[in-house]
Amino acid sequence: METTLIPILDNDLAPRFDLASDVLIVSVTRETSAMGKIDEKVVVLDTPSPEAMCRLALAENIQTVICAGIEKEFFDFLEWKGIRVLDDICGPVDAILEAHFMGKISPGQSYY
Amino acid sequence: MMHSVNPAQLASLINDKDSLSGLFDELPLGVAVMDPHGTVLMINKAYETLTGVGREHAVGLKCLHALRCDYCVKGCPVMFGWDQKKGHKSEANIISRSREKIFVRLTVAPLLNEAGNIRGIIETVTPGSSHSLDEAMGGTFGLGELVGRSPQIRKIFSMTPSIAQTDSPVLITGETGTGKDMLAEEIHNESDRNDGPFIKVNCGALPEKLLESELFGHTKNALPGADHAKPGRLRMAHGGTLFITEISDLPMQLQTKLLAYMDDHVVYPVGSTRGVRTDVRIMVASHHNLDGMVKQKSFRQDLLYRLNVIQLNLPPLRERGEDILLLQDHFMKMFQTRFGKTLDGFSKNAEKLLNSYAYPGNIRELRNLIEYAVSFCDSTVVRMRHLPGYMLQGPGLPNNHTPATANHPVRTSAMDTDVVRNAPPERWEDVQRTMILDALVKTGGKKKQAAELLGWGRSTLWRKMKNFGIE
Numbered sequence: 001m002e003t004t005l006i007p008i009l010d011n012d013l014a015p016r017f018d019l020a021s022d023v024l025i026v027s028v029t030r031e032t033s034a035m036g037k038i039d040e041k042v043v044v045l046d047t048p049s050p051e052a053m054c055r056l057a058l059a060e061n062i063q064t065v066i067c068a069g070i071e072k073e074f075f076d077f078l079e080w081k082g083i084r085v086l087d088d089i090c091g092p093v094d095a096i097l098e099a100h101f102m103g104k105i106s107p108g109q110s111y112y
Numbered sequence: 113m114m115h116s117v118n119p120a121q122l123a124s125l126i127n128d129k130d131s132l133s134g135l136f137d138e139l140p141l142g143v144a145v146m147d148p149h150g151t152v153l154m155i156n157k158a159y160e161t162l163t164g165v166g167r168e169h170a171v172g173l174k175c176l177h178a179l180r181c182d183y184c185v186k187g188c189p190v191m192f193g194w195d196q197k198k199g200h201k202s203e204a205n206i207i208s209r210s211r212e213k214i215f216v217r218l219t220v221a222p223l224l225n226e227a228g229n230i231r232g233i234i235e236t237v238t239p240g241s242s243h244s245l246d247e248a249m250g251g252t253f254g255l256g257e258l259v260g261r262s263p264q265i266r267k268i269f270s271m272t273p274s275i276a277q278t279d280s281p282v283l284i285t286g287e288t289g290t291g292k293d294m295l296a297e298e299i300h301n302e303s304d305r306n307d308g309p310f311i312k313v314n315c316g317a318l319p320e321k322l323l324e325s326e327l328f329g330h331t332k333n334a335l336p337g338a339d340h341a342k343p344g345r346l347r348m349a350h351g352g353t354l355f356i357t358e359i360s361d362l363p364m365q366l367q368t369k370l371l372a373y374m375d376d377h378v379v380y381p382v383g384s385t386r387g388v389r390t391d392v393r394i395m396v397a398s399h400h401n402l403d404g405m406v407k408q409k410s411f412r413q414d415l416l417y418r419l420n421v422i423q424l425n426l427p428p429l430r431e432r433g434e435d436i437l438l439l440q441d442h443f444m445k446m447f448q449t450r451f452g453k454t455l456d457g458f459s460k461n462a463e464k465l466l467n468s469y470a471y472p473g474n475i476r477e478l479r480n481l482i483e484y485a486v487s488f489c490d491s492t493v494v495r496m497r498h499l500p501g502y503m504l505q506g507p508g509l510p511n512n513h514t515p516a517t518a519n520h521p522v523r524t525s526a527m528d529t530d531v532v533r534n535a536p537p538e539r540w541e542d543v544q545r546t547m548i549l550d551a552l553v554k555t556g557g558k559k560k561q562a563a564e565l566l567g568w569g570r571s572t573l574w575r576k577m578k579n580f581g582i583e
Contacts, residue, residue, distance in 0.1 A: 069207030
């Protein structure tokens with residue numbers, strides 16, 4: 001199972017990792033290379049903070065974080081914890097997830 | 113007021129490199145022009161440098177995705193609607209593409225047509241103080257204040273206005289903790305560049321390769337792990353001041369590169385042959401003897417000549433006489449407010465020790481001592497036991513010092529202490545006020561002549577008079 005965390009603002013990727021109060025967590029269980037099961041849930045943080053977001057990522061055993069602006073301190077922390085961080089991305093969440101599942105996502109891309 | 117301009121017309125005007133875009137690029141502050149819905153139509157060079165976003169990526173994005181500012185989710189009228197069609201100002205922070213949090217001053221204003229409808233939005237961004245939290249609390253911590261009455265400090269106070277009005281490089285020397293950074297920031301704030309950024313870089317804090325990219329920037333993939341292009345501090349300081357502290361730690365190769373920059377003001381980022389012209393005033397500081405380093409061939413003589421146009425030497429605290437008392441009181445007041453305590457002062461022994469201590473760490477050490485004492489004081493008087501123990505064993509104590517009976521080399525007698533304490537502390541603002549009044553008296557109240565006498569522009573004098581309430 002592969003889990004991905006995406007800070008969101010409405011239907012878009014949130015511009016800031018540290019200020020997003022809504023977090024989309026997507027779990028994918030691949031049955032074949034093209035088919036699988038996707039589970040989604042949205043977690044709402046009472047008080048958005050980068051620390052709360054990092055704690056959530058660790059608690060949910062996240063493998064990949066997709067975000068836009070993130071401070072170096074938290075980027076390095078997540079990478080140190082073995083979580084892959086794809087940052088400097090912007091666009092609607094659906095387009096980003098599609099690109100992610102197709103393996104075509106990379107830092108610095110815009111999906112608008 | 114803006115006459116019926118549609119976004120396409122505006123965009124075409126902006127994209128004309130020779131006119132509006134060229135003009136915007138020369139501004140020292142970041143500017144973004146947006147349509148009424150907050151979609152970016154253009155950004156200038158300073159905006160690109162500050163945020164790290166290229167204009168080809170920013171155009172067409174919503175401004176919150178381009179700027180990544182906390183104000184976007186904390187009441188920005190672009191996101192939450194305009195109550196009144198007026199400009200908004202805010203202290204905010206952004207996260208740049210190089211993953212740095214940068215404190216900024218932000219203004220957002222609508223562009224209205226004749227009917228009062230919003231036809232566009234203009235946004236400006238300038239780097240603010242990293243101590244913005246302190247400033248937001250009403251400047252209680254007083255980090256931007258220079259305090260002193262000693263002749264050496266008075267001399268520096270009197271030189272500062274004329275130094276601020278020039279664009280010449282400034283070399284500030286002095287022991288560690290004497291306030292070199294604060295003086296540099298004060299000169300910047302007094303200068304005509306005060307609307308531009310004050311960018312600081314510490315040469316001692318970074319290894320050579322990183323320091324080069326920190327100062328001059330780098331292109332994408334120029335270095336291992338450089339997944340973003342980085343503008344570098346020299347470009348970030350465009351229109352303002354770059355303060356290089358611990359210049360003595362600058363490696364020889366970078367000394368040559370800095371010298372080349374000071375000759376032609378063109379920055380060559382690592383991995384690029386394309387230069388970028390910038391307008392930056394250079395100020396440097398060092399606590400080492402640069403002349404000695406030149407003799408040892410570890411510092412370039414020609415760079416020293418280049419930097420040493422104006423030299424200011426900040427004296428160590430032990431040579432500043434009664435300033436020790438003023439600074440004690442200043443920090444005492446500051447930390448009382450900060451910790452919410454009310455203290456009457458120091459006990460005799462504590463005062464003797466504080467006055468006779470040599471302060472090898474200078475003002476920074478005094479500040480830390482007072483902070484320690486105020487936070488650990490459990491009564492209304494700071495006693496010996498509230499002072500850190502190392503003061504009695506450390507290198508700053510005179511020989512054979514016994515605080516209760518010592519015939520210590522206090523710089524001022526007990527009577528002088530009272531005189532100094534009762535006199536109001538002389539701050540930079542007080543000195544300025546006195547200078548203005550003196551100049552006005554000398555010139556019979558003629559502002560133009562007074563401004564000439566002070567070496568200021570008329571508008572500077574007018575602004576300061578208004579600021580100090582001088583009619």
